[in-house]
Amino acid sequence: MKKFQIPKIPPTTSKSIRMPNDLIDEVEEAIKGKDCTFTAFVVEAVRVALENLKEDGEQGEFL
Numbered sequence: 001m002k003k004f005q006i007p008k009i010p011p012t013t014s015k016s017i018r019m020p021n022d023l024i025d026e027v028e029e030a031i032k033g034k035d036c037t038f039t040a041f042v043v044e045a046v047r048v049a050l051e052n053l054k055e056d057g058e059q060g061e062f063l
Contacts, residue, residue: 024038031041 027038027041031038
């Protein structure tokens with residue numbers, strides 16, 4: 001059995017980005033009533049996108 005360890009909060013940096021209003025509305029609708037913040041949703045989406053790029057061998061090939 002895995003032993004419990006107190007999690008460490010990773011260091012973070014604040015970034016301001018512009019997003020289309022309709023995309024913001026869709027994210028807010030998706031997380032409504034869930035224990036999830038806008039930031040947590042976006043961070044997870046970026047992690048999944050980066051992992052997908054790695055799997056596809058396309059990292060660094062942004063258009």
